[in-house]
Amino acid sequence: MYSKKVMQYFRKPKNFGQIKDADGIGQVGNIVCGDVMKLYLKIKNKTITKATFETFGCVSAIASSSILTTMIKGKTLEEASKITKEEVVQALDGLPALKIHCSVLAVDALKAAIEDYQKTTHKT
Amino acid sequence: MKKPKIYLDYAATTPVDPRVIKTMLPYFLAKIGNPASMHRMGRDNLRVLDKCRRTAAGFIGAQSATEIIFTGSATESNNLALKGTMWANRSRGNHLIVSQIEHDCVLESAKWLAQNGFEVTFVPVDQYGLVHPEEVEKAITSQTVLVSVMQANNEIGTINPVTKIAQICHQHGVYFHTDAAQTCGKIPVDVQKIGADLLTASSHKMYGPKGAALLYIKKGTKIEPWMHGGGQEEGMRSSTVNLPAIVGFTQAMTIAQKTMTTESVKLTKLRDKLVEHILKAIPTASLNGHPTQRLLNIVSFRFAYIEGESLVYLLDEDGIMASTGSACSSPKLTPSHVLIACGLKKEEIHGSLRISLGRWTKEKDIDYLIQKLPLAVQKLNKLSPFLN
Numbered sequence: 001m002y003s004k005k006v007m008q009y010f011r012k013p014k015n016f017g018q019i020k021d022a023d024g025i026g027q028v029g030n031i032v033c034g035d036v037m038k039l040y041l042k043i044k045n046k047t048i049t050k051a052t053f054e055t056f057g058c059v060s061a062i063a064s065s066s067i068l069t070t071m072i073k074g075k076t077l078e079e080a081s082k083i084t085k086e087e088v089v090q091a092l093d094g095l096p097a098l099k100i101h102c103s104v105l106a107v108d109a110l111k112a113a114i115e116d117y118q119k120t121t122h123k124t
Numbered sequence: 125m126k127k128p129k130i131y132l133d134y135a136a137t138t139p140v141d142p143r144v145i146k147t148m149l150p151y152f153l154a155k156i157g158n159p160a161s162m163h164r165m166g167r168d169n170l171r172v173l174d175k176c177r178r179t180a181a182g183f184i185g186a187q188s189a190t191e192i193i194f195t196g197s198a199t200e201s202n203n204l205a206l207k208g209t210m211w212a213n214r215s216r217g218n219h220l221i222v223s224q225i226e227h228d229c230v231l232e233s234a235k236w237l238a239q240n241g242f243e244v245t246f247v248p249v250d251q252y253g254l255v256h257p258e259e260v261e262k263a264i265t266s267q268t269v270l271v272s273v274m275q276a277n278n279e280i281g282t283i284n285p286v287t288k289i290a291q292i293c294h295q296h297g298v299y300f301h302t303d304a305a306q307t308c309g310k311i312p313v314d315v316q317k318i319g320a321d322l323l324t325a326s327s328h329k330m331y332g333p334k335g336a337a338l339l340y341i342k343k344g345t346k347i348e349p350w351m352h353g354g355g356q357e358e359g360m361r362s363s364t365v366n367l368p369a370i371v372g373f374t375q376a377m378t379i380a381q382k383t384m385t386t387e388s389v390k391l392t393k394l395r396d397k398l399v400e401h402i403l404k405a406i407p408t409a410s411l412n413g414h415p416t417q418r419l420l421n422i423v424s425f426r427f428a429y430i431e432g433e434s435l436v437y438l439l440d441e442d443g444i445m446a447s448t449g450s451a452c453s454s455p456k457l458t459p460s461h462v463l464i465a466c467g468l469k470k471e472e473i474h475g476s477l478r479i480s481l482g483r484w485t486k487e488k489d490i491d492y493l494i495q496k497l498p499l500a501v502q503k504l505n506k507l508s509p510f511l512n
Contacts, residue, residue: 010434011441016507027509031471034431034451034459038509054509058433058452062507098457 002059003093009063014070015052023121026112029105035061039069039109043117048072048080053109060092060099064106067091072110081114083107128443130489134329134482135278135306135422136447140372141331141483147375148333151368159365160356169367176374183377184304184323185314186340193339193360194370198305198326199229201339202272204350204361205301205322206233209270210242212348213299217267219243223255223284224465225277227303231461234272243267252414253282253466261292268296272322274303275313279449279462279478280413281422283307290319299345305329305337309380310421311388321345327369331483332376336369383483391481392420394490398479399423401494406501412463412476421482424449426468427475429511430504435477438500444493449476 002010019040029036035057042050051069055062068088072080088103089095095103131139151172157165159173177189186192195201210220222234224246231246238244245263249255255273264271271293276283286302293300301322304313309330315323322345327336341347341360353362402425403409412424427435432448439446447453449460451474459473479493505511 007437010437013507031474031510032469034470034474036509054507056429056508056510057431058450059437061431061452062434098455 001096002063003095005067005091005093006060006063006095009066009092010059013053013062013066015066016054017052018054019050019052024113024115024117026109026114026116028108028112029057031056034058035102035105037061037065037105037109039065039106039113041072041113041117043077046077048075048077057102057105058099060095060102061105063092064088064095064102065109068106068110077114077117080110083110128492129445130443130492131445132479132481132485132489132493133445133447134485135478135480137328137334138331138482139484140328140333141376141379143379144332144372144375148368148372151371155367159367160354172371173365173367176370179374179377180325180338183381184308184325184338184340185316186342187316188343190358191340191343193341193357194365194373195337195339195357195361196335196363196366198227198303198324198329198337200361201324201326201337202227202229202301202303203233204339204347205324206230206270206272207237208347208350209299209301209322209345210237212346213269214242217265217269219245219265219267219269221245221247221260221263221268221271221298223247223249223273225249225253225255225279225282225462226272226274227278227305230272230274230303247273249282249465251467252417253277253280253412253462254414254417255284255289257285257288257292260289261296264292264296264298268298270299270301272301272303274305275307275318276304276311276419276422277413277462278306278422279460280424280466281306281419282414283311283417283419286318286320290321294319306419306422309376309384310419312384315340315342322347327373327376330376330380332373333369335366336373338373387483388420391485394481394485394487395420395423397487398490398494402497405494405498408475408501408505412466412468421480423479423481425477425479426463426472427477427501428472429475429508430501431474432476434504435475435500438503439493439496442492442496442500444496447478447480449478450474 432450
């Protein structure tokens with residue numbers, strides 16, 4: 001059973017789609033397993049100014065990636081990279097035990113997007 | 125506006141026909157005697173039970189009422205058929221053959237037997253989910269005791285050539301069991317025409333209550349009971365007889381007997397309309413199962429690039445109840461074994477959707493689905509990283 005919050009974010013996902021001139025893109029998961037998340041970041045002064053997602057997956061995968069984009073907006077890269085799967089789960093008012101891996105995937109997608117940004121544009 | 129509630133998951137379970145409920149009610153209140161009791165309330169109900177058994181025998185074409193054992197579920201019937209027959213005939217052989225697309229209760233019973241000294245062959249199917257009689261024949265050895273192949277598959281609706289398979293079994297002196305849970309009440313099921321030695325039918329898939337099913341055991345079939353106790357059902361299934369459920373199941377058979385032909389014409393038409401429209405409206409859609417040898421009420425689609433659980437929930441938002449074989453929807457997080465056996469890739473199976481029609485499905489329900497399903501698929505396509 002999904003929480004109301006999960007269903008809310010699934011029904012009307014916030015921030016879906018691409019950012020054409022994204023500064024960082026992270027893709028994780030695997031279509032064979034059934035979940036693929038792609039996260040797009042717009043970054044200015046080491047702060048995330050915009051985040052969007054595209055997800056192939058179940059209800060909780062879509063909700064996890066969507067809520068994560070709302071959680072990281074306005075955060076510095078350092079702050080964003082500290083977000084844990086527990087925080088994502090909490091923000092969604094919980095996930096069924098079998099679906100926790102969806103929140104892990106969302107956090108991994110964020111890490112991948114930040115790495116992509118650091119690697120390609122702003123080597124530190 | 126009130127959200128519609130359109131039930132299109134009849135293959136999972138059906139509503140109980142109000143006529144069935146009406147027949148059952150007295151057996152919860154006035155007529156509560158245990159058929160095993162000697163007093164008149166018991167004797168009266170024993171007569172009712174016998175009558176139910178005769179009706180059930182007639183419904184599936186059994187020669188005698190004594191060939192019908194009432195059980196609590198199709199799962200129980202299938203467990204008894206497999207474990208009971210293999211155990212009783214272990215001096216004759218230890219080999220069991222089942223198809224790869226059987227229901228979990230057959231597969232798990234077979235695996236349990238395999239862990240307990242029996243040999244099991246899981247016969248493959250073709251891309252349509254069809255079990256080929258030659259494949260069964262190839263698998264038969266001198267040790268084979270029983271072959272179990274379902275009459276129609278619950279996920280994709282493919283109807284198997286069970287008569288041909290039964291003939292082959294009998295040529296080799298092997299028993300044949302078929303799980304007819306999805307077919308009974310929808311298409312004519314006749315144990316003699318099929319040539320079945322054992323056959324499973326279920327009440328709650330044909331507008332009867334849950335908690336009743338039957339196992340047909342052809343006279344002379346050697347089988348050992350699995351449930352020991354008071355010796356009910358000719359000693360084959362100890363447990364207090366669930367008479368209200370059996371009375372309901374029997375009434376469901378009587379109704380099916382009368383309505384099957386008209387219902388099948390109606391549902392076939394609706395099914396074909398649905399398939400035609402969806403395949404035309406959604407470019408990423410394909411049909412699972414056999415294009416023609418299929419059950420009249422089950423349609424299984426798959427949609428590329430999207431995931432089935434999300435699709436089921438989106439349809440639910442529109443008031444449509446359907447199901448999926450996607451891994452994400454299963455408690456084991458494994459994709460449908462049926463679709464895997466058909467040779468589909470996991471990524472294809474994730475986007476599967478089963479629609480199953482029934483007695484109360486109206487044309488406007490199908491029209492509504494034809495309108496909503498493409499929108500739901502489109503919405504998920506927009507979210508998908510694969511299509512943009």
